[in-house]
Amino acid sequence: MNIIEIEHLSKRFDKLEVLKDISLTIQEGEVVSLIGASGSGKSTLLRCVNLLEVYDQGTIRFEGQDIRENIKGINAYRTHVGMIFQSFNLFNHMSVLENCTIGQTQVLKRPKDEAVKLALSFLTKVGMESFADAPVTKLSGGQKQRVAIARALCMEPRVLLFDEPTSALDPEMVGEVLQVIRSLADEGRTMIIVTHEMDFAKEVSDRVVFMDQGVIVEEGDPALLFTSPTVQRTKDFLSRYLR
Amino acid sequence: MLTKLPSDLFGGALYILQKYGPLFWAGTKTTLLIALSGTIIGLFIGLGVGILRSLPESTMDNKFKTFLIRLVKLVSGIYVEVFRGTPMIVQAMFLFYALRPVFHWTKLVAGIFVVSVNTGAYMAEIVRAGIQSLDKGQNEAARSIGMNNFQTMRHVVLPQAIRNAFPAIGNEFVVNIKDTSVLNVIGVTELYFQTTSVAGITYRVQDTFLVSAIIYLILTYSTTMILKIIERKMNMPVQNGPSSTSTAFLVFGNKREER
Numbered sequence: 003m004n005i006i007e008i009e010h011l012s013k014r015f016d017k018l019e020v021l022k023d024i025s026l027t028i029q030e031g032e033v034v035s036l037i038g039a040s041g042s043g044k045s046t047l048l049r050c051v052n053l054l055e056v057y058d059q060g061t062i063r064f065e066g067q068d069i070r071e072n073i074k075g076i077n078a079y080r081t082h083v084g085m086i087f088q089s090f091n092l093f094n095h096m097s098v099l100e101n102c103t104i105g106q107t108q109v110l111k112r113p114k115d116e117a118v119k120l121a122l123s124f125l126t127k128v129g130m131e132s133f134a135d136a137p138v139t140k141l142s143g144g145q146k147q148r149v150a151i152a153r154a155l156c157m158e159p160r161v162l163l164f165d166e167p168t169s170a171l172d173p174e175m176v177g178e179v180l181q182v183i184r185s186l187a188d189e190g191r192t193m194i195i196v197t198h199e200m201d202f203a204k205e206v207s208d209r210v211v212f213m214d215q216g217v218i219v220e221e222g223d224p225a226l227l228f229t230s231p232t233v234q235r236t237k238d239f240l241s242r243y244l245r
Numbered sequence: 246m247l248t249k250l251p252s253d254l255f256g257g258a259l260y261i262l263q264k265y266g267p268l269f270w271a272g273t274k275t276t277l278l279i280a281l282s283g284t285i286i287g288l289f290i291g292l293g294v295g296i297l298r299s300l301p302e303s304t305m306d307n308k309f310k311t312f313l314i315r316l317v318k319l320v321s322g323i324y325v326e327v328f329r330g331t332p333m334i335v336q337a338m339f340l341f342y343a344l345r346p347v348f349h350w351t352k353l354v355a356g357i358f359v360v361s362v363n364t365g366a367y368m369a370e371i372v373r374a375g376i377q378s379l380d381k382g383q384n385e386a387a388r389s390i391g392m393n394n395f396q397t398m399r400h401v402v403l404p405q406a407i408r409n410a411f412p413a414i415g416n417e418f419v420v421n422i423k424d425t426s427v428l429n430v431i432g433v434t435e436l437y438f439q440t441t442s443v444a445g446i447t448y449r450v451q452d453t454f455l456v457s458a459i460i461y462l463i464l465t466y467s468t469t470m471i472l473k474i475i476e477r478k479m480n481m482p483v484q485n486g487p488s489s490t491s492t493a494f495l496v497f498g499n500k501r502e503e504r
Binding site (some may be wrong): 052054077078079080081083084085087089090091092093094095104105108109110150153154157 | 380382383385386387388389390391392393396400401404405408
């Protein structure tokens, strides 16, 4: 079943056309990686999916419904698509636990004790339960990103969007975050991952989408796309990344 | 207790303080009352206006909402510019006489009003700078978990913005302790007004104003110290944006140390 359908999406920042007629369908339970050079539009595409960016033309449908059709419903829609940012964006004035409960109590109107219970279960999943009361500013980058993943999971989203989740991390912390994302993929969650970690994309994805200069150049099974790309631009890009 | 006014400066000052102590005390109380209430009311005005001035304009909004937001921004912008761009002494004279037929107010109430609206304009800029100094990722993270504008402001943006802006907010209070002195032009019996009264009785201007200066200094210095203690207490590490005095003063560099 299609959960997200992107059709003929276009976006420009002033004169610069960052997305040109993009069409992409994501199925329930599918893990799709978006790869491409910086400035290829992959992050912008991801941000359009939860309306952090406004697109100029085209439609995005979530479970068959145009996500822009009902402006009042934007906030409700956003609870269905969890976002994990490159720079974590944890709420710095709150503890780890509060980061995970604030959305539940304020947006979903869950009772406090229920919210705490769910938050602790997701913090356990990402291995951060012992830090529940710690201020987030005391954490390492890898720990912050794991908390950010728990915060997103607490809203019980249907889709998870990862915007370069490991790009801001020190190399020794990349592994712990990828491990968490891998375990989420194994649960059968629907995920769109923008990443520069090619080995990880190859291993975890059901489908890889290569973008360049605002268009989807090539997409397909990771095993095929990484080993025998058909388009020259894909070959050039991969030869720079895969050695 | 001395019975005759000594001729030297310090002896004279001590004599004047002993003899006219109650007048100075009354003035000090009025000064503190106006400075404190003016700063607090001004902070609330500043919060309101500062938030209005930081409202996001979304291209997804309809035309009427966009128009309304722009209008509100224009009006609040005019308020801020007018009250920061004119001397408080002029505002005091103008507002006291212009609004007297409407409010039928006492000089004290008028004084508090003037300091409040004046401080409000500065606070608005402090709040706005505090909001803008936050990483925009904080806002995006709040929106991405489904928070609306109000929830984002209330739970994510403002708590951090106010903490970052606290040194500048406290500085407003210190400035107000000194600046209430201009209210003597409308006859508010604050410390400066009382000092001129005493000087008029004693004919010893420098001795009398030495007493006044020392009282002002004690007020501002102790306030500064108290604010520093509070600041240290709430200064748990904040990653984004300025958290300590020095950076905050840089960010809010358009502040008036003197006016």
